[in-house]
Amino acid sequence: MPLSSALRPLLAPAGTLRAAINTGNPILARPAGDGGAEGVSVDLARRLADQLGVPLQLCVFDAAGKSVEAVTDERADFGFFAVDPVRGAGIAFSAPYVLIEGSYLVRYDSPLQDNAEVDAPGHRLVVGRGSAYDLHLSREIRHAELLRAPTSPEVVATFLAEQADVAAGVRQQLQSDAAHHPGLRLLPGRFMVIQQALGLPRSRGAEAAQALAAFVEEAKASGFVAQALARHGIEGASVAPPAG
Template sequence: MKSISPAALTSFVPTGTLRVGINLGNPILANEDPNTKNLYGVTIDIANEIGKRISKPVQLIPFKTAGATVDAVKTGEIDLVFVAIDPVRGADISYTPAYIQIEGAYMVKSSSPLKANEEVDLAGNEIVVGKGSAYDLYLTREIKNAALLRSASSQAVVDDFMSGKGNVAAGVKQQLESDAKRYDGLRMLPGRFMVINQAIGIPKARSNYEDTTTYLSNVITELKQSGFVSDAMKHHNIQGAKVAE
């Protein structure tokens, strides 16, 4: 594979260390060991592989939400981030092709009359969603009649929902299912309301960002074709997501 040009590498890694934003708001992509505080997951494996290929040390910088990682890209605090492809974020971020596809789903209380995703966008319904998440951005564009109630993070959605906020919870299917285990009387609506394409993003504010994006796009394509991404998903026991085509 063609290597990254010296000029692109200098603008990509200006400090000499590849600073990678890790979004802990999506457990499919990354997690933190509660005891050691070590980060692990598919995105960490990919970040370390990129560091190895460009012969640069990698600094993993954890964030609680995707929105916080995007803000850090805009301010130049990080060089690379793993986020959902979204046109709003695309104003500041240059994306590679997707490496993983994740489903966004709705959850309701067992007593809810709602039975299908199509019934959610009705006047009177209130959807709880993590502020600044890919689901928030998507639903802000798509929801016409229901109201959106924003939690501080994706992890807070179910707790807020169970404390009386809204009548529908929205987010990563696996995150909702995992959080719901702490409570009784919840059910998922069948299917999904969106498919989220997760990709690598870099700041457009950097010079030569087009060349860097091309290089990283080639890396991602190779990691998908070689089985690296699927092997990482199996290693970390990721369910409900698939390698993007």
């Protein structure tokens, strides 16, 4: 469904749609062999560029914080982010298109058995710097100490190197890392559900934000998001319900 050509100056003012892609979240994107990226968010970026009738440029970052900065500073036209009020200061979000679980990982011999036990004095909790988990836990954790890995994919390595008590992140990433490091286990359940949305600089105005939001709703309703999740073999993430 082509978008109005009147939206091109708002969504792609340079004539090319610049999409900030975060490969630190393997559910949504991962590095490609050519130095680019592939995944659900890349598929959505291509769909938006096609509907606008403009070329697509991928701006690939290895951490969520870097992607947020690129869009906030208008070095990219839009990006794919977990909705968070801190990021919302400079970014206008659509409704979510995907929901992802956040989990905790510990050693097999850890006494921790439940998510509610993590926030206690003396516990050290590792999280990816600038990630949605970092932002959420920075507000919610009252007693445990937060340690920050440079990026989300480095959380488990930092957890092991620092001999910390808990690692926090995307369930699928933690499961993958645990498979390569015997002696680790995930706590049951989840400590948060992350709402993944599209976002653009607030300076682009209400009309641009509304157009991006409408694009997301159409991508969900048409089955495109569900098909992209299936095409890339993604498990543990679900299509978000319609806005409202």
